[in-house]
Amino acid sequence: MIKVRNLHKYYGDHHLFKGISLDVKKGEVVVLIGPSGSGKSSLLRCINGLENFQGGEIDVDGIALHSISRPKPSSADMEAIRQVRLRVGMVFQQFNLFPHMTVLENIIEAPVKVLGVPRDKAVEDAISFLSRINMATKADASPENLSGGQQQRVAIARALAMKPEAMLFDEPTASLDPEMVGEVLSVIKDEI
């Protein structure tokens, strides 16, 4: 599903990735462990095209992302990145829910606008998912009125609403109070 080959990445003069390779099969769960600054988040961001890399190749479900040395990616590069993003969902440490939208709008926005799912169907799916994670009553709430754990559960729902082939979690419980970690981990365990 995800193949990383001989990946090289620099931050200025700092050579962060010195030819790393990785294989992740469909359905497999892989955990990246390492000290702060070792490149865990950077690797995830290379896989979904949020960051460029200077050498090697990343293949996601048959779509190849190449190293981009020029300042502006070509339209072919951008289309490959877009296709990868349609197949790979991501959950951030800081949730990153859109604060100007309700919980429901956060979840249905992309399926309706990007995938072309009819709005009624997207709402039905979103409510069904929110019910499974005990958040149906919060559908019309603003993200700022939710706890950290609730926001992260909505962020997971938002990513899963795009029906991705793979999910990337970038320290999804790192900014949560200890008592909220369990509820988020159980959603990840039950729904992924």
Added chain:
Amino acid sequence: MTTSILETVWQPLRLSIQVSLISTILVAFTGTALGYVLSRKDFFAKDVIDAIVTLPMVLPPTVTGYYLMLVLGRHGFLGEVVYNWTGWTIAFTWQAAAVASFVVSFPLMAKTARAAMDSVNPELEKASLLLGKGEIETVLKVTLPLAWRGLLAGVVLSFARGIGEFGATLMLAGNIPGKTATMPIAIYSATQSGDYPLANYLVIILTILSLSVIYATIRLSKRG
């Protein structure tokens, strides 16, 4: 206030509002676009462009007006081409007043828009991109809605700056009553000719208008 004074006051007031509205509409779009580029993109000569855009804020408006004359005047390097082609020149028309108003208020909008967009968390835009949206859709659906308060403040300030514009307008559009004499120019003319009652009316109206705009900006910035 007699009917003739009402008419004399209304002409420059109408012209000022017309000129400021048109320049504000143009400034809102172009200033927001440049604000986004300066906030989110890195490119060669970005600082130079930023400096040039800021220039009308620090130059005396007469200097800005002089540059506009050199470019758009009948013998200006662009104005002459247009005149030879169409027989029309923008100099000494109400459109010239709108151009002058646009140029002096553009830096305010671009700077305010940049600050407003700098305040939007870029991670939210990345979250939008990762959901498969394109850059333009992300700007329209995420960046602009989250920056709207700052953008609106920029629009209001630009309108206020445009309506108070004097020097550049006088240089490029001149002082033709009913045609290019906006409120500030009409006040100058009334004072020069000793028509203090008219000057008083115009000053009071312009002060109330500007105060209302500033008050609206303060209220907007306090909201939420």
